[in-house]
Amino acid sequence: MEKFSNGLTLFFSLLVEAIPFLLIGVAFSSLLLFFVNERTLIKLLPKSPLLGALAGSLMGVFFPVCECGNVPVARRLIVQGAPTSVSVGFLLAAPTINPVVFWATWVAFRGQPEIVFLRVGFTLLIAVTIAWVFSHQRDMRPLLQPIVARQMPKPRSAEPASPLLRSGTFLMQSSGTTLKMDDPVTQEMIASGPAKPVSVKLQLVLDNMVQEMKELGAVLIMGSAIAAFVQVAVPRDWILALGQNFITSILAMMLLAAVVSICSTVDSFFALSFAATFTTGAQLAFLVFGPMIDLKNIGLLLTVFKPRAIFYIFVLAAQLCFILTLFINFYVS
Amino acid sequence: MSAKRPRGPKTPKQRDRAPWYRPELLDALVLAAWSLAFFRYWLTGKLFLLLHPDYMWLANGAGIVLLGLAVFKLTQGKRRPSYSGGGHTTLLPPQLSSLILLTIAVVALTYTPQAFASDTAIQRGVSDSLTLTRSQPQRFVRQTASEERTVIDWIRTLNVYPEPDAYTGQAVKLSGFVIHPQEWPEEYLMVSRFVLTCCAADAYPVGLPVQLAVSRQAYAPDSWLEIEGKMVTATINGQRQLTIEPTKLETIPEPRNPYEY
Known part of the structure; x- marks a missing residue:
């Protein structure tokens, strides 16, 4: 009974600490959805693969979304013709490299500031590397889900000879041109175009906030329950045996990160509950790997990429993350 | 809360559900319950058992924001603008999410945290x-x-x-x-x-x-x-x-x- 009560106290302590950050996260992601136009942003991005990868990885600073919000944004980036390196870099880095997550990690790991900076540094390194690797794939379409590939801007040669022989829904425009209705850009315009007054947009923002809050809150609750359960119910000897070994501790935390699927805005509080028992490298592995790939995320990624591409990203991210954090365990901490 | 429930003619879509079921009311209830739980910890001082004092303002702020969102959902009623873009994909069915959140909020409202011993x-x-x-x-x-x-x-x-x-x-x-x-x-x-x-x-x-x-x-x-x-x-x-x-x-x-x- 004592243990149960402790577990509940832990559970609620995680929740009351994390929910404010979750609220900030969903507020930002909802505002961006309705007030930022990615197309203007894409035009400003560098075209070189390496610089593009870096720019994409750092774009999270302007898009403070966690990994649940960034897949839709990355998808919009791809569809609107952003270079591969930019969208992949964004996909991997944005959930970690953004002000809200940085602040939350700072709050949680105030006592060990090196974790905060290593988290950002490693994420940037891994994201830029993978994005750079992917940029060597000239044409992304074989790696994308057909529905996304079809929405991408096509090369000129693929354009049908006659503008009449195209499938889709069209609106006749005044000058004899047509507007393709099922084009994602048009969809976007219809959904959130400048035609809507700000008051309506704000209502949509609040509505979206509530929706995301509900969805992510439920995942947060399950994650916190697991963290609290592990802390009170698993014998400390077991955890220490696993958590103090340089290699198993990292592998265990990476596996945990992938399974728990906790939102990156609040995952540092989850990791914090393992701060006393796990190696620094293992905590970093959790904080770096979790936002890139986890079970919840894979479902979302499948809406954009083919399984093959996700597998590549997963293997690359896992290996890089493992090697970097192992280095920390052996040589730094 | 139910006393304030805005009533109006039902759209055909709502008719095939139970007459009392209104998703926005469930949302409002979930948000209000969580807001209440935050306020309870704040006002009873039990927040001290959960958080470092430096971060209590965040939790208190969350209570206020949640209350605001609950009021928004409650007053939103029928003039809800529709939006279906953005590619938001959900992991859990929305009703299940609401149910989990509501259950835990009720536990938060009834359970008093204990200091570790x-x-x-x-x-x-x-x-x-x-x-x-x-x-x-x-x-x-x-x-x-x-x-x-x-x-x-x-x-x-x-x-x-x-x-x-x-x-x-x-x-x-x-x-x-x-x-x-x-x-x-x-x-x-x-x-x-x-x-x-x-x-x-x-x-x-x-x-x-x-x-x-x-x-x-x-x-x-x-x-x-x-x-x-x-x-x-x-x-x-x-x-x-x-x-x-x-x-x-x-x-x-x-x-x-x-x-x-």
């Missing part, structure tokens, strides 16, 4: 030194009068200069809860505190030994003591340790804020 301290490995995985002190406060140091102040001081003899004869006045470490002789108990850096999830216990003239059974584990006395060095279980020799031992009620920072 001696069992947890022993399980988490109470010690008189901060191990390397603990947060490292970022600043070293100039020596305060020894009787003003709290348990964690003493531990931090010891961490910097561990020789117990250096503190012999210094006056002590501090409070904490009682632990009976199994391996210690009967006339020693440990007076302990949990230390937070962020929230209860990272609470770790620290403690100092107290040398008693009588058996420690006089002071039950988990009871709170205020101790005045002076520092001595005692050899407990084969280890030389800085120990309190009390001149005054008083049982006190559990403080409103049992943690140190």
Whole structure:
């Protein structure tokens, strides 16, 4: 009974600490959805693969979304013709490299500031590397889900000879041109175009906030329950045996990160509950790997990429993350 | 809340559900319940058991924002603009999410958090030194009068200069809860505190030994003591340790804020 009560106290302590950050996260992601136009942003991005990868990885600073919000944004980036390196870099880095997550990690790991900076540094390194690797794939379409590939801007040669022989829904425009209705850009315009007054947009923002809050809150609750359960119910000897070994501790935390699927805005509080028992490298592995790939995320990624591409990203991210954090365990901490 | 329920003619889509089912009302209920839970912890002071005081404003703010969102959902009624873009993909069905959130909010509203006690301290490995995985002190406060140091102040001081003899004869006045470490002789108990850096999830216990003239059974584990006395060095279980020799031992009620920072 004592243990149960402790577990509940832990559970609620995680929740009351994390929910404010979750609220900030969903507020930002909802505002961006309705007030930022990615197309203007894409035009400003560098075209070189390496610089593009870096720019994409750092774009999270302007898009403070966690990994649940960034897949839709990355998808919009791809569809609107952003270079591969930019969208992949964004996909991997944005959930970690953004002000809200940085602040939350700072709050949680105030006592060990090196974790905060290593988290950002490693994420940037891994994201830029993978994005750079992917940029060597000239044409992304074989790696994308057909529905996304079809929405991408096509090369000129693929354009049908006659503008009449195209499938889709069209609106006749005044000058004899047509507007393709099922084009994602048009969809976007219809959904959130400048035609809507700000008051309506704000209502949509609040509505979206509530929706995301509900969805992510439920995942947060399950994650916190697991963290609290592990802390009170698993014998400390077991955890220490696993958590103090340089290699198993990292592998265990990476596996945990992938399974728990906790939102990156609040995952540092989850990791914090393992701060006393796990190696620094293992905590970093959790904080770096979790936002890139986890079970919840894979479902979302499948809406954009083919399984093959996700597998590549997963293997690359896992290996890089493992090697970097192992280095920390052996040589730094 | 249901008294304020805005009523109006139903759209055909709503008709095939139960007549009382309105998703926006369920949302409002979930948000209001969570807001209430935050306010409850705030107003009863139980937030002290969960969070570091530096971050309480965040939790209090969340309570206010959640209340605002609940009011928004409640008053939104039928003039809800529709939006179906953005590619938002959900992992859980929305009703299941709402159900989980509502259930946990109800638990939060009925359950009163408990401060961690001696069992947890022993399980988490109470010690008189901060191990390397603990947060490292970022600043070293100039020596305060020894009787003003709290348990964690003493531990931090010891961490910097561990020789117990250096503190012999210094006056002590501090409070904490009682632990009976199994391996210690009967006339020693440990007076302990949990230390937070962020929230209860990272609470770790620290403690100092107290040398008693009588058996420690006089002071039950988990009871709170205020101790005045002076520092001595005692050899407990084969280890030389800085120990309190009390001149005054008083049982006190559990403080409103049992943690140190």
